[in-house]
Amino acid sequence: MTKVRIENVSKYFGEVKGVDNADLTIEDGEFFTLLGPSGCGKTTLLRTLAGFYQQEEGNVYFGDQCINDLPTYKRNIGMVFQSYSIFPHLTVFENVAYGLKARKVNKIQIKERVLEALRMVELEDYQDRQPALLSGGQQQRIALARAVVIHPGILLMDEPLSNLDAKLRLKMRADIRDLQKKLNITMIYVTHDQEEALAVSDRIAVLKKGRIQQIGKPHEIYLSPVNQFVANFIGSTNFLTAMISEDVNKGSIVTVANKEYPIVLKKPYSGPAVYSVRPEQIKIKRTSSDGPFVKGVIVEATFLGEKVEYNVQLNHTTEIIQVNEHAVHYDLLMNKGEHVELYLNPEEAVLFSKDGEEVLNIHDNYSSTVYEPV
């Protein structure tokens, strides 16, 4: 229902910049995720939006309304916390009804809406229970029902799944996603789990030390990271030392693992660089021929069900490369000690400047919608 505009917002804790000049817009009904390692400022930004923190600089708008001066309890937000934060002295029903009572909704409607919300989270049979006796997953679903029942303009969640076990986490994240889409609520979701972020989000903002690094759809962030930090944080990737040189005849050339590949640069550059290629982008086969292939030997092969993970030690260098292959026919899989050759897929690889801050090449998945902080 509500579009959120975050305009040059900074929040300091003394010297520490909790959030450093964040500037973004979250669309109405969007599932937007703040992603980053511990201490990067996700919680700080979320709590600033909630009004628990007051930003030092910048403005926040919900829709057209500037809410800088609006205290939390008037912001009409729903919030789900990592630690469930159920009211332990109230029953399940009373917990969910809490926000409606504060809004002075009449009794009959309260009952109707609470039951509907409990039905959505599949807890309608538990309405008279004391929440302390329920499981973690159930408690978190109560928190979810309690947050959505008030029809909030935006829904804020701070790592709501991190206290749940792995299996429940998968189910809950799908449920949350479904609920968000069904109710068409603007969602701002915090997690440090990149896989979770990729799975549920419409768009993701990746943060590092209070600064937003990149904003984009999941595939954009995965396939076209704007710097080495993002490439490293999202999914797993191989970083290889590389060298870029200008050749008068062939154009730009990257040298990696003793092989040369032509590349297209965004702007002229020569010198050392970082060659980033994801394990599943690399093609692997048993040694047979010459060509653009890099030779190596398998030092470790791990069967993971749907895929096999190989660690390949390259000949001529000390670098070890991780390669993933779909495990279609078990018989065709290779073993430790086998000699292999790899295709490093320069069309899809991303080349970073040596400091890792900049993308140098235009690759197959190159996306121009890159976030540039103002």
Added chain:
Amino acid sequence: MTTTRALSTSRFKLRWNSWDIITIIAFIFIILFMVYPLFNIFLNSFFYEGSFNFSHYKDFFTLKYYYSSLTNSLLVCGLATIFAICIGFPMAYILTRFDLPFKKIIHILIILTLLSPPFIGAYSWILILGNNGFLTNFLHSIGLNTPSIYGLHGMIWVFTVQFYPHIYLYVSGALKTMDSSLEEASESLGSNKLRKLRTVTLPLIFPTLSTGALMVFMASFADFGTPMLLGQGIKLLPILAYEQFINEMGSNPAMASTLSMILLSVSTGILFLQRYLVTRKSYSMSSMRPPKVIKLKPLQKFFAMLFVWLVLAVSLIPQITVITTSFLKTNGPVFTNQFSLDSYREVLFRVPQAIINTFSYSALAIVFMVVAGLLLSYIVVRRSSKISALLDTLIMIPYVIPGTVLGISFIVAFNKPPIEITGTWIILVIAYSIRKLPYTMRSSTAILYQIDRSVEEASISLGVPPMKTFFKTTAILMLPGVLSGAILSWVTTINELSSTIVLYTGATSTITVAIYSQVFTSSYGTAAALASILSLSTIASLIIVTIISGKKGIPI
């Protein structure tokens, strides 16, 4: 940017909320009723015949009449502390480490001892071992002459019996949470049992033991009733201060102020000494594996139980004596062997007001303390800042103010404008509240640390303003903890004598004051009846607190 910065500051002003107002009120209250009175006696102690000088202090340290009260006090309290350790430590060790029956009951009885006021103990020991006591007379009839209970040794005896539970409670708490692997490690290194106690167990529990010792010392140092009843000419510091202040033959408030300042300095000094010793020698203990309870051989068990029950019997004798004698017919100061309710009738007839006063003043003070404890602990824990830390420190100061000192400082400060409340019930309620608030604060902050902060944030995010949120969530969750603390404050408030004795007037007399004056006029029957009323109220309160804390799992 400048516009947003300007906005920020204006926002800040908008957020002057109810908590800030409560903080300000708390500071005003503390400044008015603690800082101002103490500052008053501080000033007063320097005024001698209208001019500012040190002659009272000089008198104190040169005239034996004055300084002997300090040496007496230090002697009595020091020895009582040592003896209390000698009793409390073995009690704690035996009851935590060995498998004895009835541990829970013993534990509660020991707490009960602690909660009954020491001067009732002193009074019943007079009944037992006084010049005309049961035991004295009995021993006399078989030809034994016992030394009288009056004098320094009597006070040491009463304080020891009364206050060893402090040591017991602190030490058994520490022993329970001590990691047994440390002791086992020492054993595996070949230490024998005694060596183990000396090199491992003792150093580890030293911090807690010293806190217990501090409590014993402070409690006996500040106690008024015991030395008053047992002194007979030998004066301890609080008595001297009181007499200088009250003396009908020309009171000397300035000297009383000087004595108060000395009382205050000694107790503060002792507090800091203990803190200093502890910070130099504290080990952090986290109990990975609580120590196991050792099974004793029958003979060992017999002696362990003998010791425990003997100590318990001695500490319960005062209660039993008081309650039994309250049902005996009296003939002047002498008890006969006939059952009668005369004493109670007499009490209801003669001092009904005192009973009403005790319970109504204490109730008012408790209501105040519960509210203040809820709100102020919240400010200290959840809105921590330099200001709230200062508030926390100030609230804890009454720990070191002996009741007599507080009473004297109140009269000095409040018998003149701007606040003239001497002689009213208000002054008593305020004195109680100030004195006992630290205890309620402690239990409130302890429970608040256990309550998840996000519960409140959830409520606020659901549209309930912060102050209302507090009362709808956190306050309700804190209540059991605050109440169990408050009931303990209540128990000590109804038993309060040392500041009441300075502050009361005829109309505002309380049970404790009445007991005290009955004992002084040798009306032992009515004194016993009044003391029984207090004891039974104490027991009832203790039962309530056990139930509350048992249900919610809050340690007392």
